[in-house]
Amino acid sequence: MKLLIVDDSNVIRRAIAREIGSSRYEIRSAGNGTEALAVFDEFAPEIVTMDITMPELDGLSCVDAILNRRPDTKILVISALADKATAVEAIKRGAQGFLLKPFTAEMLHTELAELLAE
């Protein structure tokens, strides 16, 4: 299964990749929304983890662009923005899950399992 990690923090991209593990997923990553769309078009992942606050193109706009390209993509938004309105907006735009930073490995695995079960 192909998974794309989108976050402007290299530390977060690496942490998510470490936790998810490469045995189950083929993983690629991107540091902003613009780069994410380029990788998405070439890599065609089934799952995307998406930060919101990023340079160039923000995560919510990137969610729109990805779902316009392939509506069945499963997207887990992972963000530090803790207000309810942001999580609601992400789900309204078509993301299947929302995980608040900072998160534990257990929380990440739980969210991904729920995403895949849908």
Add this chain to the structure above:
Amino acid sequence: MSEDDLKVFVHGAARFFSKISPTPAEVGTPFLRDESDRVMSDFSAVIGISGNQRGCVYYTAPRDMVQALAEIFGESDLSDDICADFVGEIANTISGNARLELGPGFLISVPVVIRGRAEDVHFPDDAPAFVIPISWTGHRSTLIICLSDQPHSRRMAAAQ
């Protein structure tokens, strides 16, 4: 900026460390920054704030503390690039989490990271800068909150 606003960041910093580390941080009482205070450390990140409030949030920490935090995070690369990135992520997370109490009108920028002990950092003139000391496993870092309410924000209207 109200006392309650400062508490949001005090609690937010404590929550951040307790979430990523088995050892909680001791978050000290905020105090007003004096011009002569030299608070900037090896790695610093600034988040620009707009929307209902205007100003900035700084997080600054010494290299050994950032490396120790990165190790707990599972990171094996403890280079300066990783430390700079991680300090930016800490500032981003604490600022973003503040929206739980401050609401979606508290708009945050992407972090700008400064390496080295920058002493000529500019703080906005129209808002007081409060220093929040953070101690963790013998290391000391600092959160600096410099915010003013926007005149036409909903917060101001609600307070009047």
